[in-house]
Amino acid sequence: MLVKLVAEQGGDGLDLAGAIAISAPLDLAASADALDRGFARLYQQHLLDSLRRKIAAKMRVTPLPIELTPEQLKRLDSLWAYDNQVTAPLHGFTSANDYYRRASAGHLLKEIELPTLILHAADDPFMPANLIERLPAPSDAVRLEIADQGGHVGFVEARQGRLNSWLARRVARQLQDWMTIPHPLKRLASRS
Template sequence: MSEPYHIADFLPPRGLSNAHVQTLLPRLMPRPFLPRDVEVLELPDGDFVELNWAKPVTEDPLAPIFVLFHGLEGSFDSPYARWLLAAAMGLGWRAVLMHFRGCGAYPNRLPRAYHSGDTADAYWLFGHLSHRFPQALKVAAGVSLGGNMLLKLVAEQGGDGLDLAGAIIVSAPLDLAASADTLHRGFSRLYESHLLRALKRKVRTKLEQGALPLPLDLNGLAELDSLRAYDDAVTAPLHGFDGAEDYYQRASAGPLLGAIELPTLILHADDDPFMPASLYENLPAPSDAVRLEIARHGGHVGFMEWRNGRLRPWLARRLARELESWGDPSLPWQERRGRVVSRSDS
């Protein structure tokens, strides 16, 4: 990739640089205790999403707001969610995570779910926050599936289509087809199997209730052995796509990188086992509004570093630094950004 990018300052501890070790480590580490208030946000189509406001919530109506979108089958309890929300709160921000439909405490009402390109609910949320907190600065982050969704939304709405000052994208599978294929090979099939079990569990319940308009029975569901097969049989028909390939093509945010107008930080690891190592070599060059930081190691939403005598999440530290850069919104975007390097410098 000849276009400029930035070298992330993440360094894994000695002996812990393996991509799978980095990916799995966060699940083994203690995460911050974080109470929450849950708010139901009604959607225009009669369904709902759950907003999880981390507590304690600041009383300052002008306090900036950090919005987080989780990954596939993630939640408020995901390790990265706790760490990122806690990091934002530590800086005095209001911190809220939106559960995608069906990912919260209650199943959603309609015979549909959520997907990587489903931007409408997030758009509705930003309108809700703009009406409720019109003067508060707002920055959003999306992790994995949530990152692809957020980047697609930002591209769709342009620089002034959202009440949003900036976006942060973490470990996002911006080429959905290539990522699905990568997850079906080698050790990465362990992650695919884990995700499939979680997805099938929800669909199984709705199939048993006769709540899904799919030509699929429980035996057919059990035989789906890949995310691509699942997306072809479930995700695509439920959400108006003509099969998995049509879904991947229309929902992938990668082709829109050159159209981003909103200040956007993208964090990615070259060894992410959820996507090909050549991911950004096969995507358009990012626009000038994008800062792309690539680390040699880090796995998928891993980025665990040795700091202050123990393992700590670099993502939380990097997020805090990014949010702090918004402390003086009068500074031009380029002045808040570091040195651009070319891939040949790495």
């Protein structure tokens, strides 16, 4: 959502020095497909269990504008099925395909004007391994870093015999870099 906002709003439209996206599903359809294969199906099942519980609880309290019984909800066995029957109709999309196409940010990477750091791991089970190759080249404002390992928002490293968060260190370094860049709002604040 952040990458899509930054791309659509433009660099001048947001009061931000930059944006950082971590393990963002830039292509929702590709991510739904990736989660429906192999070991990643365990993650999909966990996500679906949580989503179904939340919607079932809402369905017990108030009627929802979807044509789905609690029994049918229980049988939704993929993110595609869930998004087609629940997410899309609840949020004004015609189908999961329509939702994935309109809500994905990957095709907008070339439009980004605001400095943006996108961190991914090649072994992220939420995304196909060749995801970045399938997207258009990002604009010069985008720095795309792909770690060999990191899973989905994992990015743990061994340093001095201990496990540490590479992600926290990398994000802190990026924020520090942006703090050294003159920013119009910092200049205005210092004059007052």
